[in-house]
Amino acid sequence: MENVFDPKDAQNYINRINNLIEDTHGLWGRMMVDQMLAHCSVSYELVYEPEKHKKPGGIAKFILKKFVKPKVVSEKAYSHDSPTSPQFLIKERKDFDAEKKRLIGFIQKTQQLGAEAFDGKESFSFGVLTAKEWNNMFAKHLNHHLSQFGV
Template sequence: MAYPSIYLASTTEELFRRIDQLNPESQALWGKMSVDQMLSHCAVPYEQILGINTDRPPLYMRIILKAYKDSMVNEVPYKQNLPTSPTFIRADSYHFSKVRDRLKELIKTIQEMGAEQLSNTPSLSLGKLSAIEWNNLLYKHIDHHLAQFGV
């Protein structure tokens, strides 16, 4: 089943609707992250695309990630409780509304960036990705974490 297109405003609006159902007391159905940590975690790939966050995974992790690339960019949802790359771990506390609004701003920026420009931007972890691979990677990741918090 194809994922919704992150390049469409309607998908962005639906993601915003789901994000806006969260609140500072939202509890995870699985995993260890708090809701503010999850929002900050979800912002990482968008920040990497835009060059705001240039933290690359260590070499050993990039090798592991490339070995799992197909499972990361395909149309099969992530399983619960998968390990997290060190560059994506968020252990601090964050101001809920600030990280929520920041994530929404980043999602909108990537949507407006469009498929062509995004496909010309390599992933810091996986290298060159097609527009469809970027779509699947980004949508699948945020969908997984919103589902983690029941939205």
């Protein structure tokens, strides 16, 4: 698994994103490339812009921690067409260049803050995570969707 906190690995993600063009088509799924970029940014919005999203209630958070968290923070890759949480659904088209710039900014900010800033940090949905769990969550999600679009 790549390390999103490592400058070389973070730059690799940025290079892959920069290989996308506005009419890149996915190899599976229904999202357009601009929607995919916005979708990938949601993971970071939950960290850096949490006010944009409704926090899960007690029962929902329990279910997320018990059943979803193990799948999200493990190193096992997502399968194609994995289910998506409603807050990650991007239904409308987005500005490709703006979404690309935004996602790259989130990746750079995360790398610069480093693993220490995330170790023991509380997740919006999953409670306290280790730096490794944060890394797995970010890296696995990016890899899944960048692979979906052939980069």
